[in-house]
Amino acid sequence: MRLASADFTWPGLRPEFVFDLIAELGLDGVSMAFYGGEGGTPRTPQLIAQDPERWGERVAGELAQRGLGAADAFCVLSAQLAPLAVNHPDPAERAAGDALFEPFTRFARRAGSTGITLLPGLVFGGEPWSDALERAAEGLKRRVEVARAAGLRCSVEPHIVSTHPYAGSVIDTPEKVHALLERVPGLELTLDYGHFNVQGIPDREVEPLLAHARHVHVRGGARGLVQTKFADNVTDVGRILDVLAREGYDGWVEIEYVHDERPGCSDCDPIQEIQRFRDFIRAHERAAGRTQETT
Template sequence: MKLSLTSWSMPSLTLTEAAAVSRALGIGAIEVSLFYRSGLNKGLILSDPDAAAAEIRALEMPVPNYYHLFGEGLTGRNLADTASLDENLRDFKQVMAFADAADIASVFVLPGIVNTGQSRMDALHASATALREMQAIAQDHRAQLCFEPHVQSFAESPDIVRRLVDDSGVGIALDYSHFACLGYRQEEIDPLAAHAVHVHLRQAKMGDLQAKFAQGTLNFPAMFATLRDAGYDGWLAIEPVHQDYMNTWYDDVLTEIVALRDCFHDWNGGTA
């Protein structure tokens, strides 16, 4: 397993600056999205994937993952909205072309929300249909597709997430914090490690999506071992944030990044 750093952890930095921080901290890989000063140009990705990829190649460092959002916020053109499927599939073809041109290992999307008139199961079935269609496109590309279960989506429990994996055939961008803040014990989340395509690291506790490293309840050495024993050998993206979502404004992001980096290095015998 190897560490990377999410560019959106540092919302005031450009992508080049965020990549420089990753280098300075000895992490040496950066993850990209559409958000904040480091955000990519969605219009360019969709209209000219090769041109958009040139910015990524210019970083001259591994870019393990791209986080794509089809619409605006959590609700816009979300995967559980059946009316958005055709538009999303059209865009996804361009997204995958961009990821391959930029040599990005994986792309993650959000599973969707409970839309007007839906139940959780309705949303699950709609999302699974969309993910199956996207997976059919992804099979012709090097980059892997995955989805991130998150707070405020329909996929807020390990059981529903496992059902979505089974129904769609698509793996997970696994972030324990989204389950821990809802009160799930770490051992209840652990079985999802077998389905991880990508992993995010952030400390959390019941009621708080993000907590200071010393004050959260996630046992990261145990998590690393669970992932290893499940056969995961991919990237671990360090992702403390400074943003409005779930009131994650109040931590020293750089201190939390270093704490997570050091925790992994200590568990890994002091090696990157």
């Protein structure tokens, strides 16, 4: 089981410094996020699109220099989420998003990632959920095909947007996730139990989704909190690892911590919590007789 951390855990630091930090933490790879627009990351999808091959070679070199792998490439075209969303009601917005996605696949391939994570879209205004779902399915069918043409797998992360007031994405419950997967052949999941646990949805209802996982996020979870410390975690991470092994999962496990003002996120020291989960996962895998892969 290869372990990674997200570079967006430390948004104010240079990407190269973050890569150094992740290597210092003894992890195997980096889950790289690219957020566009206001509040985005230093390296945006719009910047990448100007010369995707050159950026891919640069990032691949930065990772190789530190002995790290490209665990994932997370493409968020706008940090505000609604602009350029894959299921935006405006066809022009959807087309602009499609135009940015194709060069991003060339970048991700050159950088060494085997897949791309996308957000699944939103429910806009007071529209019926079914309308938002159908637009998301149509848009994601196109993205899956473009990714496949580049030799990449494509997944979406079921997620919520906020807790107070509550706002979800188009797939914020297991039932809604299954509905989308049924409509988009080849679409996989980037799965984070935390987006369900925060709503009070128990692990047992999330577990069937592991069969569709391309990439997995792990962090402390609890009802009402976006994330928790390792000591307060209620998510059964050991069982997640065991089910993944049974399913023949060959992807990465990303220990994802952030530090912001959302419930639970300002109470955690990302470095300490990443270390605690790193040590737990590796000890669990050794006890289960499963060897720890390295890059």
